[in-house]
Structure formats: C-alpha cells, structure tokens
Amino acid sequence: MQPETKPSHTEVEHVKVKSDYLRGTLVESLDNAVTGAINPEDTHLIKFHGSYQQTDRDLDSERKVQKLEPLYSFMIRVRVPGGVASPAQWLRMDALADKYANGTLKLTTRQAFQLHGVRKRHLKSAIRGFNEVLLDSLAGCGDVSRNVMCSPIPDESRVHAAVQQVAQDISAAFTPRTTAYYEIWLDGQPVDKSQPFSTQKAGGQDEEPVYGKTYLPRKFKIALAVPPQNDTDVFANDIGLIAIEKDGELAGFNLAAGGGLGMTFGEPQTFPRLADMLGFVETKDVLTVCEAIITTQRDHGNRENRRLSRLKYTVERLGPAAFKQEVETRSGVSFQAAKPYRFEHSGDRYGWTPTGDGRFHLTLFIEGGRVADVENYALKTALRVVANIHDGDFRLTGNQNLIIGNIAPEKRPAIEAVLEKYGVLEATFRQTALRQNSLACVALNTCSQAFAEAERYLPALLDKIDGIMRETGLQNDAITIRMTGCPNGCARPYLAEIGLVGKSPGRYNLYLGAAFNGERLNKLYREMLDEEGILNELRPLLQAYAAERNPGEHFGDFCIRKDWVKATTHGTNFHL
Numbered sequence: 001m002q003p004e005t006k007p008s009h010t011e012v013e014h015v016k017v018k019s020d021y022l023r024g025t026l027v028e029s030l031d032n033a034v035t036g037a038i039n040p041e042d043t044h045l046i047k048f049h050g051s052y053q054q055t056d057r058d059l060d061s062e063r064k065v066q067k068l069e070p071l072y073s074f075m076i077r078v079r080v081p082g083g084v085a086s087p088a089q090w091l092r093m094d095a096l097a098d099k100y101a102n103g104t105l106k107l108t109t110r111q112a113f114q115l116h117g118v119r120k121r122h123l124k125s126a127i128r129g130f131n132e133v134l135l136d137s138l139a140g141c142g143d144v145s146r147n148v149m150c151s152p153i154p155d156e157s158r159v160h161a162a163v164q165q166v167a168q169d170i171s172a173a174f175t176p177r178t179t180a181y182y183e184i185w186l187d188g189q190p191v192d193k194s195q196p197f198s199t200q201k202a203g204g205q206d207e208e209p210v211y212g213k214t215y216l217p218r219k220f221k222i223a224l225a226v227p228p229q230n231d232t233d234v235f236a237n238d239i240g241l242i243a244i245e246k247d248g249e250l251a252g253f254n255l256a257a258g259g260g261l262g263m264t265f266g267e268p269q270t271f272p273r274l275a276d277m278l279g280f281v282e283t284k285d286v287l288t289v290c291e292a293i294i295t296t297q298r299d300h301g302n303r304e305n306r307r308l309s310r311l312k313y314t315v316e317r318l319g320p321a322a323f324k325q326e327v328e329t330r331s332g333v334s335f336q337a338a339k340p341y342r343f344e345h346s347g348d349r350y351g352w353t354p355t356g357d358g359r360f361h362l363t364l365f366i367e368g369g370r371v372a373d374v375e376n377y378a379l380k381t382a383l384r385v386v387a388n389i390h391d392g393d394f395r396l397t398g399n400q401n402l403i404i405g406n407i408a409p410e411k412r413p414a415i416e417a418v419l420e421k422y423g424v425l426e427a428t429f430r431q432t433a434l435r436q437n438s439l440a441c442v443a444l445n446t447c448s449q450a451f452a453e454a455e456r457y458l459p460a461l462l463d464k465i466d467g468i469m470r471e472t473g474l475q476n477d478a479i480t481i482r483m484t485g486c487p488n489g490c491a492r493p494y495l496a497e498i499g500l501v502g503k504s505p506g507r508y509n510l511y512l513g514a515a516f517n518g519e520r521l522n523k524l525y526r527e528m529l530d531e532e533g534i535l536n537e538l539r540p541l542l543q544a545y546a547a548e549r550n551p552g553e554h555f556g557d558f559c560i561r562k563d564w565v566k567a568t569t570h571g572t573n574f575h576l
Helices: 011-017 026-031 040-048 060-065 087-100 120-131 160-173 180-186 283-300 311-318 320-331 379-389 412-421 424-429 458-471 531-548 555-561
Strands: 051-055 072-078 105-107 113-118 222-225 239-246 249-257 276-282 351-354 360-364 393-396 402-407 438-440 481-484 498-504 507-512 523-529
Touching: 011 040, 026 040, 026 120, 026 180, 040 051, 072 120, 087 105, 087 113, 087 120, 087 379, 087 393, 113 120, 120 180, 160 222, 160 249, 160 283, 239 283, 249 283, 276 283, 276 320, 283 311, 283 320, 311 320, 360 412, 360 424, 379 412, 379 424, 402 412, 412 424, 438 458, 458 481, 458 531, 498 523, 507 531, 523 531, 531 555
Parallel strands: 222 239, 438 481, 481 498
Antiparallel strands: 051 072, 072 113, 105 113, 239 249, 249 276, 351 360, 360 402, 393 402, 498 507, 507 523
16 A cells, blocks of 8 residues: 655655646646646646646747746657557657647657647647547656557567567556546547546546556656567666567566666766666566566655655665565565576667568668658658558657568558658668667757757767768767766666766766667766867777777777776666
8 A cells, every 4th residue: 555645755746646646737727828838736747648848948038038938838748559650640640740749750769759849729639639549648757657668670589579469568557547638638538448548437436556646756667678689778677578588489578677767967876777687477477577566666666855766766775685575575476587588789770671471671760769851851751651651560669760660562662662762761871870879868949857959969969970980980880879968868878888968058978888788887988078078089989999899899898898987887886
C-alpha cells in the first residue's frame, strides 16, 4: 500500500494526490481563453496526459518588453509502443503537424512522435486526431511508465515479433487506468476497445491498482533489446530487458534494473547510472516481475527530492542485493542466473535489409529526428508520398531514425524512386559515420531546462568535425556523438563516445570514453568549451585514434587505453 503524502513531500506529490486521478482543473484551464497557459498545478498533471507547456524562449524578452505574456504553446508526445506505426498513423501525424503544430514531426529517442508548437485551443483537436487512428499520449510524460522501447528491426535474431509483442503487453499493462484522459480529451466518446486506457470507472470510481493515487515518485522507463543490437540503450532504463533466444524461440529475458542518465550540475550526489543485472526470467513472468519492480519504486522511491527520486537512487539506497530480494518476494519469481549474450553496437544499420519472408526494411538517417520540409530537402513530403503507397509499417528507432518496414517487393521500385527523387537516400548515405551515429535533444528554443543549443546547433558543429574526420580518413568509422542542452540526459550523452552537454549559452562539457555497445558510461574530459575549444580538443584525439588504434578498437576504448579518461565502472564513480 502506497504511503500517504507527507508535509515534506514535493509540491508535485501534493498536486497528484488531490488531482482526482490526474484531472485537477484541466477542463477549466482549457476553457480559459484569457491566457494561452494553463493553471500552475495543471502544468504538472498535463504531463501525465503526454504534454508539456512551453514558451518560445527566443521571443520571451521581446514579449516582456511589449508587456505581453510569453508565447505559450504545448508539446505533445505520442506513444508508439515498440516504435511500430502504420502508414495511416504516419499520415495522420503528418497532417496534424501541419494543421495544429509547427509543421514538423519529431522522432524521439524513445521511439515516440512529438508535435511542437500546439496552441492551447488546439490541444483537444490534436489529441482526438491521433486517437482516431489508435495512437494516444496518455503516459507519454509524467511519473509513470512511459513509451516502452523495443529494438525495431532484427539483425540476426528470429524472435523479433515475439519481443515486439512483449513490449506491447508491457505498455498495455502499465498504462494508467484513470478515466481522466478519456473524459478530458475525447469528451467521453467511444474509442476502439484495443486502446489501453480505461473508459469506464471500476465500481463508479477511478482506481490505480499498480500506481496508487500519487503514481510513481518520478518517470519510469522500460526498454527491450534483441542482441547483438543494443539500439534501445537498455542499461540506461529503469528496467532493461535483453531477449534470450533458444532454438529459434524466445526463451525469456535477462533483466537489468536501476538505470537512468539524468544528473544536476554541482550536485555530485546525482549521477548517471547503468542498470544492474538481476538475472534471467522466463517470458511468462516478465509482467509479474516488472510490476514488482514498479511497486517497489512506488513504495520506496524518494518523494521528498525529485532530483533523487529515480529508481537508480532507490537501488543505491537499498543496495542491489536487498532490492533484488524485495522484487523476488513481491513477484514470487526467483531470478535465474543471467544467460550469455553479446551486444555489438548501439546504433542503427542503414540501408536495405531483407526480412526473411521476401520483404525489405529500409533504414533512413533523420538528422535530429526532425521530419520537415526545408530548403532543397522536402523530407516530410517524400515520406508522405511513400506512406500513401506503402502497405507495410513505419518503425521509429531509439536513435531518432526511421525504418520503412516490411516493404513488399513489388512496392520497392516505386518507394525507391520516390526517395531518390526527393534526395532522401542520398541524404542518408552521403553522411560520415560519425554523423550517422549522432543524437541531439530539442533544447532551445522551447525546452525550459536547456542552458545551450543542441538540435539546432549540432549539425553545424558536425560540419566542422566532419572535416577532421575526412582529413584523418575516419569518415567511414562509426563513433557515437551526442549533444544535449542540459545535464538531464534526454539524448543519452553519457553513453556517447563523444558527449557534449550544455552548461551555458555556447559552452559545453566534453565527455569521452563510453562503450560503443552501450555497456559503459563516459567521463568528463574538459569543461566549458566553446566551438573553437571543442574542435581544438577533438582534433588531436581523432588524429591519434586514426594513427594509433588497434584493429577493431573503438574510439571510446581507445580514449581509456590512452588514459585520457578513466573508465567509469559505476555511476557512483562517474564524477571521480
């Protein structure tokens, strides 16, 4: 039984408990035409419905001088469990982006869609629009289990379909049961019964059998990976599930718990952490064990300091052995010893891949995950044309890229012709391998947490780093590089061989030494670098790597062998 809130609990905890299962005053906020904002307490609650209130920080100063309120808008995060969407869903998101948002689609690092720039008066119409094609934004954000990730394309495995089904089962099992989403955004109109959120109150009132009235202390992330690909960065999640195959069938999963990448500058008690391996569980026990981990966090997580409220700190405080025992007691499932597995990389494999049944997958590079029409590159239009002729699926990757999946052989020539016409294939294959392995968070101008640019700046910085890569003959060598505008870690910078984390406008901390396959964190190398400083630091490192590396040695491993940074063996020595 979840404890009641205490006076020492955070404001968010008190808002949740009195919200009547996430209703608050959202209806009144939406009806208030005097302001483009919603009530302050509702800004916490709307996150559970998949949306953040934002302002255009580029315009804040000018609007203040003009005595205008900030230009408020909303980001909506649309869940895509396992990252697989239909052409009809793609087309609907494309249309909603034009009608209600800023004309672009954002593919996130958690395999979700994001719409940006939605005005308050359009929120209900946008949310109703994607619910009509069986997408939803419930639990897209907030202190609950968020979009469940899954390796979107098999490499060597034959069990991908079974793993994808487990991801969807997990998503449905831990979707909040509140009827508030249905009432507020869909006006109580019937929805397809396959949608996971509730439309009727049990016994005439809402209840949350897993989450309780105050839900979790903080956000919760679950990801599944199919070796040898770690393209979901499973160890960065609260729960990471590694598929184990036996004789061509899914035997179960190695389960790791306690990962998370956010931290706060100047507070060394906060740190990124990779999940601890608890052991192997059979497929039939996965939901039971995941629920036990979630309820352990519900009951033991820190509700007094949100900076210390993720599961990783709960595991640290209880100790991995005691945490594991608590999960086994709650679930009634004993972990077996972890099974052997091997991860090779955490990136995407670009180009055409046969499916084994005569169809094809095509993985495209989408820089920053931003699907838009820009000068000389009509990417959004091209993908719309493809969606109108494609009868397979669209798969969002954890690296912000896109797979046009299950292309019928008879459709391949037409799809290929469209992508060639609009330059999409050329835009994928002309890139250096460094750029193909890059990630960036949204950051400025809409993220309130950002200290510096990321998505809008990284391409220009990569233009200059690409010059070094070509000078040193490294243009075809994959090195992971990731940039964020703050230390919260949304683009997983602490798992990059080259990580750049914004600390102030135009200044970044440089981190080196993560593992290429996502199994080791990096470490701080230099602080407060501007662009010139970044290039001056990276040039000799990359030159040395080109000249002195061992066969098959990745850049992160080389940095450690050269003693430029020490290996981070655990989150608690990340700052050491």
